[in-house]
Amino acid sequence: MANTELTHLDPPHTHLVSAFLAMESPDWLLSLARVCGGGSVTESVQRFIWDHCISKADGNFYRPYLKRFLKKLIAEVESTGAYVLEELYEQYATFMISVKDDDMAKGLSKILKRVSFLFPDDCSKSKKLVVPLQCSLNLLEGDTGCSIWPSSLFLSEFILSFPEIFSGKSCFEVGSGVGLVGICLAHVRASKVTLSDGDLSSLANMRLNLDLNQLNLNIGLLQSTTEVRILVKCKYLPWESASEYELQVIMPDLILGADVIYDPLCIPHLIRVLSIVLSQRKAHSHAPDENSEHLHDEKIADCEEQETLDKHLREFDSMNGMSLCTSDRSSDHCFQASKQGPVAYIASVIRNIDTFNYFLTVAEQADLTVTDLSEKIQVLNLLPYMQSYQRSNVKLFSISYSG
Ligand SMILES: C[S@@+](CC[C@H](N)C(=O)[O-])C[C@H]1O[C@@H](n2cnc3c(N)ncnc32)[C@H](O)[C@@H]1O
Incomplete structure (x- = not known):
């Protein structure tokens, strides 16, 4: 997570920089640039783009995108007969020589986007949260888990809109997927965050994103002077093969999921996972000293599970010629005794109504109550600059066990 210098800018300029960092389409950037210039891309707007976007783009920035944006920007200014800033021409000339448009075809499919959550003035001391995320240009890479899907943006907005629901919760x-929801949970100080995925390349990418945001697994994050340690753990968890025991030891207060309801073949397995975790009553979870045997078991399970994950990732890395940072094995636990059972919050774009109805049917058979919260709660629009994100398409559901 990083807070960049967006604070002193007015909303149109903040939106322009945020859209650039999130790699929104060049056409959309130009629309935002016109707003900044009162209808056209004036010389001062070009100067702003140079100072705050192009010249600030570090080596991690995807250069074919910069090249495309510059090309469109220069063409737009030239079409009005206005003066084009010399720096923009020079940079574009450099890219013409050094940057090929077919980088993607050469296998360079990962890019670094920065998602800026912009808080309303009266909402928070911190006016924005900028989350760098490595993701794929290919939507299907990592069984779809290497891209940022709209439901995870919405679920993140939900978490940041209602931090009190998640703060102090496991x-x-x-x-x-890319791990965005977990990063937001850490930001609002959930007591423990366990992320999971059934795809190993997505898990490897997720770990890298936790590193980028200084939230990696067992390194933890020391927040401010209060030294609150936030743990973000990655777990290899294919729904089909997850054992009842490994699901039972997680014992979360809250379960989350974004864009996970889309494959009818996976739905019964997903429901099984949800129902095992949701049906856990926490009456039997106590403070660690009263339950040292259970804690001991859970710690052993965590270590074993971590070793298994590391083993899978090492195999995956060696197969793919990648090297990833491995973390130490420390595990810290925070038990939250809760009288009610856990609740799940699932955000979803309903792309196929039959698939979604099938999800509802299987959920009902498993004694899960699904409630549509979409119209009942007001989630803050923290990504107003993101044209590619159609938040109205995303529904939010709560799910609880009613058996
Ligand atoms: C559409 S992506 C959504 C990713 C992320 N939640 C987001 O919204 O950006 C679906 C995710 O579910 C994971 N997934 C799909 N089927 C799964 C299964 N059977 N077991 C575990 N994970 C699965 C995929 O690997 C992928 O990360």
């Missing part, structure tokens, strides 16, 4: 996410 949270578990299924199908976490």
Whole structure:
């Protein structure tokens, strides 16, 4: 997580920089640039783009995108007969020589996006949260888990809109993909965050994103001077093969999932996972000293599970010629005794109504109550600059065990 210099800018300029960092389409950037210039891309707007976007783009920035944006920007200014800033021409000329448009075809499919959550003035001391995320240009890479899907943006907005729901809670996410939701949970100080996915390349990418945000697994994050340690753990968890025992030891207060309801073949397995975790009553979870045997078991399970994950990732890395940072094995636990059972919050774009109805049917058979919260709660729009994100398409559901 990083806070960049967006604070002193007015909303149109903040939106322009945020859209650039999130790699929104060049056409959309130009629309935002016109707003900044009162209808056209004036010389001062070009100067702003140079100072705050192009010249600030570090080596991690995807250069074919910069090249495309510059090309469109220069063409737009030239079409109005206005003066084009010399720096923009020079940079574009450099890219013409050094940057090929077919980088993607050469296998360079990962890019670094920065998602800026912009808080309303009266909402928070921190006015924004900028989350760098490595993701794929290919939507299908990592069984779809290497891209940022709209439901995880919405679920993140939900978490940041209602931090009190998640703060101090032990949270578990299924199908976490790039890990954005977990990063937001850490930001609002969930007591424990367990992310999971059934795809190893997504898990490897998720770990890298936790590193980028200084939230890696067992390194933890020391927040401010209060030294609150936030643990973000990655777990290899294919729904089909997850054992009842490994699901039972997680014992979260809250379960999350974004864009995980789309494959009818996976739905019964997903429901099985949800129902095992949701049906855990926490009456039997106590403070660690009263339950040292259970804690001991859980610690052993965590270590074994971590070793298994590391083994899978090592195999995956060696197969793919990658090297990933491995973390130490420390595990810290925070038990939250809760009288009620856990609740799941699932965000979803309903792309196929039959698939979604099938999800509802299987959920009902498993004694799960699914409630549509979409119209009942007001989630803050923290990504107003993101044209590619159609938040109205995303529904939010709560799910609880009623058996
Ligand atoms: C559409 S992506 C959503 C990723 C992320 N939650 C987001 O919204 O950006 C679906 C995710 O679910 C994971 N997934 C799909 N089927 C799964 C299964 N059977 N077991 C575990 N994870 C699965 C995929 O690997 C992928 O990360």
